[in-house]
Amino acid sequence: MTRNSDFKQVVRARMAATGEGYTAARAALHREAYDAARAEQERLVGRLFTDGRIERVPARRKVRAAVLLEVLSRFEPGRDYSEKEVNEVLLGVHEDFAYLRRELVNYHYLEREDGRYRTAAHAPERSATQRQEIPAWESHWLEGFLTGA
Structure with missing residues (x-):
C-alpha cells in the first residue's frame, strides 16, 4: 500500500470516475505513467540516434x-x-x-x-x-x- 497521500487522492479520483477498484485504478495509473515516460524517452532520443x-x-x-x-x-x-x-x-x-x-x-x-x-x-x-x-x-x-x- 502506498504511503503517498497525493497519489492516493489521484487513485481515489480515478476510482470515482471509472468505478474501478483501488488496485485496478492504481495499476492503470502506473501503466499510464510508464507509457508516458517511454513516449517521452523515445521523443528525446529517437531523433538523435542513427x-x-x-x-x-x-x-x-x-x-x-x-x-x-x-x-x-x-x-x-x-x-x-x-x-x-x-x-x-x-x-x-x-x-x-x-x-x-x-x-x-x-x-x-x-x-x-x-x-x-x-x-x-x-x-x-x-x-x-x-x-x-x-x-x-x-x-x-x-x-x-x-x-x-
Whole structure:
C-alpha cells in the first residue's frame, strides 16, 4: 500500500470516475505513467540516434540523461568491464568515448573502482532539483534494468 497521500487522492479520483477498484485504478495509473515516460524517452532520443550512433552529445541535461540511459542499455548489469571494454562499447555510440564514460559515472549509472567498471547496483537517489533534469524513464526503467528484472 502506498504511503503517498497525493497519489492516493489521484487513485481515489480515478476510482470515482471509472468505478474501478483501488488496485485496478492504481495499476492503470502506473501503466499510464510508464507509457508516458517511454513516449517521452523515445521523443528525446529517437531523433538523435542513427544506426545506433549519435552525431553529437546533447547539451541539455534532460536529453543527455536520456541518451545516457540508452547507452547504458548496451552494458550487461553486474558484469565487470575493463576501461578498454567500456571504451569499445562507447565507441559504437560516439567517438568521444571518454566524455560518455565520465558522464555515465557522474550520473551514477556506472561505478568505477580500481580501473574496473560495472553498472550501479541500484538506481541513484536523486534530489528534487536533479529529478527535474532527469527523464521520467529513469524511475520506470533503471532499477529493473540494474537488477536484471
